[in-house]
Amino acid sequence: MGDENVDEIIKDFILLQDDIVIDRYSNGGANGELYFGERKLLSDRVALKFYYYNKDVSTHNEPLILKSIEHPNILKIYDAKIIHQQYAYFLTPEISGGDLKNFKDNNIVSFYDAINITQGILNGLSELHKNPNNLLHRDLKPKNILIDQETKTPYIADFGSVKFISNAENSVVASKSTQIYRPNESVVQNVYNRQSDIYQVGIIFFQLLGGKFPEAPFEWLDDRQKSKFLKISGSEFEKWQFIDSAIDNLIVKNKLLDYDSLPAYINNKVKAVIKTATNKDLNKRYFTCSEFIKDLFDLKKQNKDWRIDNQEIYANKENKKYYRISEDKKGYCLQVSKNQVNWTKDNKHDGTLESIISRIHKD
Structure with missing residues (x-):
């Protein structure tokens, strides 16, 4: 099954299952181990995510959040249990298309698909942001969005970086998660707010439209920087520091996205929406999810698929x-x-x- 490196405690628990036929393991689960199977009585596909559990620390925020929020664009939770003093798991539906990155890499995503998927993500995000939830996701990226293969409905998932923001606060501390999705305010001031989540959705929209967005950190360097990087004779830490600094510089200068890499049919109105969603200036960025959704709706009316x-x-x-x-x-x-x-x-x-x-x- 490919789970040779998983802790024996979890593997023993999997073997003892008599109501779920476990048939697949994925090492792509962030912050935990991920198994898939079919429930015998209900004949439906489910996912089991195992994570480190500590009753004195909020390691179980993710299942608690999923349990408290019911929305068609947020992953549903069926059950959650402690299986050992070190581990717990929660049970969710298996989403047929897998994560959005995998879906995009293996399927044709049309212009309308990109708009519909982005609107779905924004609808789910709006639910997180509103009272009384007041939650910031802080790590929105294609790998943390699941998608139905047939309906192309997106589901926000992986709430390991979620942070509560009170009505009295304008921002919270920034997450140290995936650097290339960090907005300007996170890089410069180490803060994160609702508009920071919107920025990350703007990056996802750019990717869905076919814009170049490398996974490998080295690929963010230009030719001059690559040559300089290859000459660094110091430690691995120094090399990573060089790449991190180069990427942060792109974010701060609002040059992370290469608009010339988008397909030729993406017009200036579409680019203007992306630029508004990802603007480094909060005063020029969408203030709410609904503003972004409205402009996407207009784009769909104005353009062919x-x-x-x-x-x-x-x-x-x-x-x-x-x-x-x-x-x-x-x-x-x-x-x-x-x-x-x-x-x-x-x-x-x-x-x-x-x-x-x-x-x-x-x-």
Whole structure:
């Protein structure tokens, strides 16, 4: 099953299960061990997350939060138990598409998909932010969002960094979680607020649209920095310090996102929404989730649904007219169709990708 390095206490507990047939282990579970299986009586798929338990420390905040909040975009909890003085676990549904990073890497995510998924995340986040919950997630990223394979419904998960913010507070201390998702105020002032969560959703939206966002820290360096890094002869700590400083500098200068890496059909209005969500200036960033949701709704009304499939670009509007862009020896070719079966060539452009996309935007 691949759980050779898991503590024997947890493995013994798994073997003793008689109501759940455990059939899969994942080492991708943050802050704990993650198993999957099927409940015999209910015939449904579930996930079991094991974590270190200490009755004197708030290590069990995550299941308590999941139990207290009921929302269609927040992971549901079925049960939670202490199995040993060191360990506890909680039981949730297994979400068919896995985490959002895995889903994005293995599926075509269209423009409308990106908007719908982002709106779902924001709906769940709004529930966390509002009274009386008053919770900041502090670690929103694709790996901490689960998604249904069929409905593409997102679920906010992994509440290991969640922090309560009282009505009297403007911010809390920043989380030290994933550096590349930390907003400017976390880097400069070590603080985090509701708008910081919104910033992280803006980064997720950028990724869903196809923007370049490397996983490997080294890939955030430019050529000059990479050359300098390779010449560092000191400790590993010094090397990591160099990379951390370079990434923090990108965040502080608001240059983390490479907008030129987005697909050619992403227009300036879409980029403006991303820039508002991720602005380093809190006064220019969305103040609430609902403001972000509203602008996403407008984008969907104003744009066709674009996607890239096998190096061809497709677009459609309300399934009435379909467009297909492919590359040929002379440049780019545009075809249109009403049923995605019979395609007709359209020559109302100059053969460049930019002219074709502009033609489709205006049609």
